[in-house]
Amino acid sequence: MGNYLFTQPFFKKNGKAVAIYFLVAIVFWFVFLVIIPQLYMLDLSFRSNVPPLARGGPQDFYTMEHYQHFVFGSKTSLDAFNFVDLGVFGRTILVSIMVTIANLLFCYPIAFYIAKIANPSTARLLIVSLIIPFWINELLRSFALRILFANEGVINNFLTGIGVIDQSILFITYDIGLYTGLVYAYILLMMFPLYNAIESLDINQIEAAKDLGSSSLRTHWRIVIPHAKPGIVSGCTMVFMLTVGALATPVVLSSPNTLWFPQLIYQWFNMNDNWSRGSAYSIILLIISVIFVLAMMRIFKVKIGEIIK
Amino acid sequence: MSADVELNNVSVTFGSFYAAKSVNVKINGGEFFSFLGPSGCGKTTLLRAISGFQDPSEGSVLIDNKDMFGIGPNKRPTSLIFQNLALFPLMSVSENIAFSLEVRGVSKKDRQKRADELLELIALEGQGEKKVHQLSGGQKQRVAIARALAVEPKVLLLDEPLSALDLKLRQRMRTELREIQKRVNITFIYITHDQGEALTMSDRIAVMNEGEIEQIGLCDEVYNNPLTPFVATFVGENNPLFGKVKEINQNKVKIETPDGDFLSTMNENKRLNIGDEAIAFVRPESLFIPRDGDNFDNQIDVNIESFEFEGNIKNFYATLTSGTRIKFSIPNAIDTSSISSGTKLQLGFESIKSSILPKAQLAID
Numbered sequence: 035m036g037n038y039l040f041t042q043p044f045f046k047k048n049g050k051a052v053a054i055y056f057l058v059a060i061v062f063w064f065v066f067l068v069i070i071p072q073l074y075m076l077d078l079s080f081r082s083n084v085p086p087l088a089r090g091g092p093q094d095f096y097t098m099e100h101y102q103h104f105v106f107g108s109k110t111s112l113d114a115f116n117f118v119d120l121g122v123f124g125r126t127i128l129v130s131i132m133v134t135i136a137n138l139l140f141c142y143p144i145a146f147y148i149a150k151i152a153n154p155s156t157a158r159l160l161i162v163s164l165i166i167p168f169w170i171n172e173l174l175r176s177f178a179l180r181i182l183f184a185n186e187g188v189i190n191n192f193l194t195g196i197g198v199i200d201q202s203i204l205f206i207t208y209d210i211g212l213y214t215g216l217v218y219a220y221i222l223l224m225m226f227p228l229y230n231a232i233e234s235l236d237i238n239q240i241e242a243a244k245d246l247g248s249s250s251l252r253t254h255w256r257i258v259i260p261h262a263k264p265g266i267v268s269g270c271t272m273v274f275m276l277t278v279g280a281l282a283t284p285v286v287l288s289s290p291n292t293l294w295f296p297q298l299i300y301q302w303f304n305m306n307d308n309w310s311r312g313s314a315y316s317i318i319l320l321i322i323s324v325i326f327v328l329a330m331m332r333i334f335k336v337k338i339g340e341i342i343k
Numbered sequence: 344m345s346a347d348v349e350l351n352n353v354s355v356t357f358g359s360f361y362a363a364k365s366v367n368v369k370i371n372g373g374e375f376f377s378f379l380g381p382s383g384c385g386k387t388t389l390l391r392a393i394s395g396f397q398d399p400s401e402g403s404v405l406i407d408n409k410d411m412f413g414i415g416p417n418k419r420p421t422s423l424i425f426q427n428l429a430l431f432p433l434m435s436v437s438e439n440i441a442f443s444l445e446v447r448g449v450s451k452k453d454r455q456k457r458a459d460e461l462l463e464l465i466a467l468e469g470q471g472e473k474k475v476h477q478l479s480g481g482q483k484q485r486v487a488i489a490r491a492l493a494v495e496p497k498v499l500l501l502d503e504p505l506s507a508l509d510l511k512l513r514q515r516m517r518t519e520l521r522e523i524q525k526r527v528n529i530t531f532i533y534i535t536h537d538q539g540e541a542l543t544m545s546d547r548i549a550v551m552n553e554g555e556i557e558q559i560g561l562c563d564e565v566y567n568n569p570l571t572p573f574v575a576t577f578v579g580e581n582n583p584l585f586g587k588v589k590e591i592n593q594n595k596v597k598i599e600t601p602d603g604d605f606l607s608t609m610n611e612n613k614r615l616n617i618g619d620e621a622i623a624f625v626r627p628e629s630l631f632i633p634r635d636g637d638n639f640d641n642q643i644d645v646n647i648e649s650f651e652f653e654g655n656i657k658n659f660y661a662t663l664t665s666g667t668r669i670k671f672s673i674p675n676a677i678d679t680s681s682i683s684s685g686t687k688l689q690l691g692f693e694s695i696k697s698s699i700l701p702k703a704q705l706a707i708d
Contacts, residue, residue, distance in 0.1 A: 246446065247443050247447060
């Protein structure tokens with residue numbers, strides 16, 4: 035068996051040691067870090083919530099109650115549906131889509147500028163200045179924004195100081211801080227796929243379109259965007275998934291009366307000690323992310339291989 | 344509809360570097376005109392100045408007597424064919440061809456009609472639905488031409504579009520380009536470093552060197568009567584014989600070289616005086632092995648070093664008594680089997696087939 039394995043092209047090409055390392059690393063990563071935890075969570079989400087000691091006992095049985103709770107609410111509730119959780123969920127999805135679109139609109143011109151207009155030294159400078167802020171931890175960046183947007187924060191103090199406004203703008207209360215923070219949090223994951231995709235476009239394509247009478251706008255619509263489509267889909271799916279699953283930014287920046295869906299999951303796991311329900315909510319989030327990716331691929335007619343590129 | 348293109352004292356500078364310097368040329372409507380020069384001579388810069396991607400730093404570009412300054416490439420009556428063609432890979436052949444009509448808001452039906460007409464012109468009927476990558480090199484070439492012609496430009500600009508093709512296809516495309524130009528009857532401005540391309544297709548050519556035009560003229564005129572040593576050695580091959588002017592008799596000039604005196608022909612525009620440093624040029628195909636009864640104006644002693652067989656001709660490399668190397672070509676129809684390395688020969692050439700010019704930079708230095 036061992037001999038058979040080692041004569042495979044993969045082993046011949048990379049050498050025994052490297053090949054074994056790759057194999058072990060990939061199997062470990064995939065099986066232990068991806069499949070087993072997800073399967074465990076999937077299993078947990080269909081089980082009744084019992085203390086660890088009662089696991090496997092008579093109280094531990096398969097049930098749909100956690101998913102039912104998400105849709106219909108607690109059994110004692112008078113409402114027909116779980117409006118609170120469904121509302122948080124819907125709002126999270128909707129805001130995440132808006133954040134993704136905002137990110138795309140914000141990044142596309144910059145990515146195009148860096149890739150095709152700026153001279154090489156300016157482009158490098160811009161890329162570095164985009165990256166450096168992300169050396170700082172996400173939580174700290176959120177707090178920095180909090181300091182900016184607080185009622186007695188930098189922006190409000192400045193604006194009242196110069197007399198533009200006489201009352202603080204409630205950035206946090208109206209979640210302006212949250213939206214800004216979410217747009218900012220994963221912006222690089224939109225920027226770089228877009229930049230890579232646009233950068234690989236032959237400049238002659240743009241000039242040819244122009245020479246044939248195309249306006250700048252139309253050249254973008256017909257030449258640049260179709261070429262950059264895999265990058266757009268890749269950036270959008272990453273930003274959407276991370277935004278929809280963001281925890282640190284909403285914890286720091288959301289107004290006291292709004293919840294982000296991952297905060298809800300966090301509450302079930304940590305505060306209410308109901309891992310089963312938390313798992314069920316996580317699975318729901320996972321499913322919606324997968325649907326989003328598939329929908330993006332369908333809408334933009336892009337194959338999975340192109341996105342990964 | 345074709346248009347005249349006039350470059351008036353056009354200079355294009357990048358910093359302190361002159362990519363094109365005081366270029367003056369008037370290209371007539373319906374003419375096939377080529378800019379010929381080595382890479383980096385500024386010919387592409389001129390093309391970009393005509394197409395509108397680069398406004399001149401000095402001087403003006405006139406198309407149909409209208410100054411084009413500040414008018415973008417999408418607003419000029421010109422179409423450019425790029426060196427790498429720049430076909431749109433995500434569009435079908437028809438969409439590529441009709442792109443210029445699409446951006447002008449022409450209806451889909453009319454676009455399709457025009458695309459079909461052009462597909463017929465380039466002999467690709469019924470292949471409009473194909474994707475660009477499904478075409479061969481020559482077909483891509485023709486699609487690029489059709490795409491450029493779709494808006495009915497008055498001037499078609501071509502930036503070495505044949506350079507990526509193999510030899511046979513390139514030769515066929517030369518003929519085809521020339522035919523298409525006659526059929527559509529618009530001004531073609533062609534950029535190339537390949538003198539064969541320029542000579543076979545063009546009505547007139549301009550030879551460029553280091554941003555400046557060295558000579559403008561009909562193809563045979565430029566080949567037979569070069570105005571500068573650069574042109575003499577860049578267009579076709581030429582053997583330079585360096586020396587001093589010894590005698591002048593009307594346009595016949597005798598030059599004294601370390602390998603003897605030769606009689607050569609002076610261009611009226613390039614007067615020489617006795618004692619001037621000069622170069623007499625003689626082309627490889629103008630050097631003959633004299634047969635009985637032949638009487639050439641000039642004789643030259645050579646020592647054969649090596650030869651190569653090219654097919655229709657055989658090229659010989661030889662040294663003169665001074666050590667200067669020269670090349671001459673003999674048609675394959677003539678038996679040269681007795682000549683090999685070390686053979687000593689006397690060659691002859693006519694003074695009318697040799698030009699003499701004041702000493703200056705050659706193209707082959």
